[in-house]
């Protein structure tokens with residue numbers, strides 16, 4: 001699909017946004033026979049209950065706009081060289097994000113790490129290890145990596161995670177969260 005290949009090659013991987021692809025696809029429900037949903041990859045948007053109930057208010061391009069069907073649609077349009085950078089890793093792991101997850105990029109030398117905060121205690125991290133992206137999980141209140149498995153430059157990543165979690169929290173409800181982080 002030419003438009004997907006062009007979107008892939010024009011992606012700016014320094015911002016955590018999905019490419020906008022002017023394509024609409026019909027995707028089958030995972031759980032119900034004979035049910036199909038329409039996925040529009042410009043928003044992206046979907047006609048399923050999960051998307052309409054929990055994701056439609058998110059800003060355009062947010063990775064959290066991905067329901068299962070949007071993920072399927074990106075999978076079907078995957079260009080020959082794959083989706084680039086962190087997007088390939090995010091789509092490949094195949095789960096839909098918690099509806100309150102926010103995504104941002106952490107610059108790590110010449111690479112871009114994709115990081116989420118919000119919705120639950122876990123931050124999702126996609127970072128380059130030996131030339132390809134791997135997924136990691138960081139527990140924010142416990143200040144620990146899932147299975148003790150840390151990405152390279154984990155100090156920079158955890159600083160960014162805590163800064164993002166703290167900053168957003170202050171703007172919404174003031175105080176408290178840092179106390180939880182550091183036991184103050």
Ligand SMILES: [Zn+2]
Pocket residue numbers: 037046047048049050051067068069070
């Ligand atoms: Zn959907």
